[in-house]
Amino acid sequence: MTKKNLNLHDKTEQTESVKRKIQHRIASNGNIFKKIESLHDIITQIDATKTREDIFNVFKSGSRWLFDYDICLISLLNNAKTHYSVNVISNLNTLEEINHKHFPVEEGMIGWVVKKQAVFIGSIGSIPIDGKKIENILKESGIRHLIVVPMKTGSEVIGALTLATIHNKAYNDTDALFAQLLAFAVGTSLKNNEAFEDARKRITQIELINEVSRQMASMLQLDQLLNGAAVTIQKTFNYFDVTIFIITDDGHELELVAHSGNFIDFLPHGYRQNINQGIVGWVARSGEKILCNDVSQDLRYLAYEYHSTKSELATPIKIDGRVIGVLNVEDTKLHAFDDTDAVVLETLSHLPINKPL
Incomplete structure (x- = not known):
């Protein structure tokens, strides 16, 4: 084989290598496109919900199309922003100890994400903070890797979304991006739902005050x-x-x-x-x-x-x-x-x- 033919052969191999990389990227992007489509469907369903429970149910059924997780938590700040309450979306039986419980905003990775408005991706053992009650419970459940992203409505942080798995190094930056997009949709719907619930609560309480007054008058x-x-x-x-x-x-x-x-x-x-x-x-x-x-x-x-x-x-x-x-x-x-x-x-x-x- 001549030197010219050798060069041509090398270039052909290089071209094929590039083609394989492009094909792999296209295949990867195809998966991303499917995730985007799934994300759109989930957000559309969330927008149609009327209660917090409906939002959580839609999230639970739809998020499996986007993420591979064993445990999912949605944590919400109180009005004073001093504590957050944890809502267990999956594996409730093993996490009853933290479900609907309040934790100081200074505690744990969730508190860190909320205060810093930053994303955390890493192993359960690499969390560089004190006060790890939730993390210790997750570790006891076999969790090895997790994503925690802030849940925002515009510039306001109202909580955090946590996805956790028993597998090592399961999440990447793309997963974090999708988690943030979904967290924003959930946060916005929860905020809108809260405003509606507050208005309904006030109307209901006015009616109840009138009823109590009527009973006491007798x-x-x-x-x-x-x-x-x-x-x-x-x-x-x-x-x-x-x-x-x-x-x-x-x-x-x-x-x-x-x-x-x-x-x-x-x-x-x-x-x-x-x-x-x-x-x-x-x-x-x-x-x-x-x-x-x-x-x-x-x-x-x-x-x-x-x-x-x-x-x-x-x-x-x-x-x-x-x-x-x-x-x-x-x-x-x-x-x-x-x-x-x-x-x-x-x-x-x-x-x-x-x-x-």
């Missing part, structure tokens, strides 16, 4: 009024526990005069508390409401034995501008109450003023 005796108010408020608004305290004549104590809910066995009727103690004591003295969505962080909170309170909302009951008692609700969940609940409770605390005390 109660003639003071004891009947107070007990009826506690029961009606607790059941109508589905609050975990409702108590009504009245300031004693000497002004030194608060007496429990009505109670409805899950702590009723622990605080008997007639229980008295020093007015200088607890959140209800502070409200009675100051005449101002308290909305505390994490009582462990409030030094004013007075812990009762056997109580598992995490959130508390208390408003003063006034007559002619003078505080005569406190309407108090509690829940075992962190961040159980919002400003709408506060307005509702303040409204309800004014309902008995037409009754003689």
Whole structure:
């Protein structure tokens, strides 16, 4: 074979090599095109949803076309952006310990992604942060590799999407890009859904306030009024526990005069508390409401034995501008109450003023 033929042969081999690379790239792109089509279909379905549960269900059924994962989490920030709650989208049985639980925004890879607004791709053992409760649980489940991307609506971060697998080095930059696109679609729908739910919640609560007021108007005796108010408020608004305290004549104590809910066995009727103690004591003295969505962080909170309170909302009951008692609700969940609940409770605390005390 002549030198010219050798050069031609080498060039032919080089050409074939380039062709194979191009063909491989085309095949790879074909897979990407299919993913883009699947992504479009999923987003279209998400846009048509009406509730948060629908959004999660569409995501769960559709995301499998885009990603190979064993565990998927959607974590959402609270309004104060101090904590995030974890929603387990897959493998709930093994992750019940973290499902619907709240974690400080400083904790874990999810918190890091939310604060930095950055993407993390890596092995479960390479996470360079403290506070790894979620990560440790994932590791115990056999997880080896994961993607965590921020969930945004425009410039606002509302949470994070986590995809995790038992395989090593399973995700790449393309997966991260698709995860971000899907997270944006989910985040936008959740935000729009939240606005709709907030509006519906306000309308519903106005209707419920009217119903509570109507029932209380038919109660003639003071004891009947107070007990009826506690029961009606607790059941109508589905609050975990409702108590009504009245300031004693000497002004030194608060007496429990009505109670409805899950702590009723622990605080008997007639229980008295020093007015200088607890959140209800502070409200009675100051005449101002308290909305505390994490009582462990409030030094004013007075812990009762056997109580598992995490959130508390208390408003003063006034007559002619003078505080005569406190309407108090509690829940075992962190961040159980919002400003709408506060307005509702303040409204309800004014309902008995037409009754003689």
